[in-house]
């Protein structure tokens with residue numbers, strides 16, 4: 001079970017109170033790292049959400065650092081919108097419809113206005129992860145996964161159907177996926193301070209530029225499990241997101 005500390009902040013437009021959560025890192029049982037850099041703690045994404053759409057008035061605002069005096073740890077004596085109402089814009093991810101809704105949210109935000117490079121990187125990275133969510137756990141479709149006894153036949157079958165459908169949606173949107181990644185790559189190469197871990201070679205791999213991914217990884221001095229895994233998948237000419245550790 002994840003444990004959080006709650007904090008509270010106000011929409012700058014309508015002053016409605018929203019509840020935020022800080023993860024208590026020491027309470028995490030299982031962390032999963034994916035090749036695109038997304039981390040799940042006990043199955044939940046805990047990367048802070050910087051762009052918020054007020055659940056009361058729809059105003060969009062940014063929270064770069066949830067720190068005092070902008071936030072308070074004391075529960076205000078007023079109605080508070082819970083974390084779930086604004087977290088990922090209140091979307092439920094139990095099916096592919098929800099996953100596509102998140103993709104479309106980010107696409108709309110990017111179309112609607114112009115952002116500074118830092119904010120555009122943030123939105124494009126989250127759009128990239130949202131596309132990858134459509135087929136993120138593709139290894140689960142294998143019969144091996146059922147036979148390992150991780151899940152019952154009913155759960156495995158249902159999950160498999162969702163991932164295969166997700167893969168179809170991913171391929172249908174592949175042109176948009178590629179355009180977003182190319183734009184993200186250009187921004188990250190221009191702003192190296194904003195790069196996270198191995199995301200640049202990983203982007204080349206997901207763009208099917210396997211030789212470029214290998215070249216960048218070969219240039220890195222030290223080898224880690226993460227580097228080796230991206231190299232391995234590049235050699236296989238496999239461009240799909242995969243689980244690195246978990």
Ligand SMILES: [Zn+2]
Nearest residue numbers: 011014054057
């Ligand atoms: Zn508001």
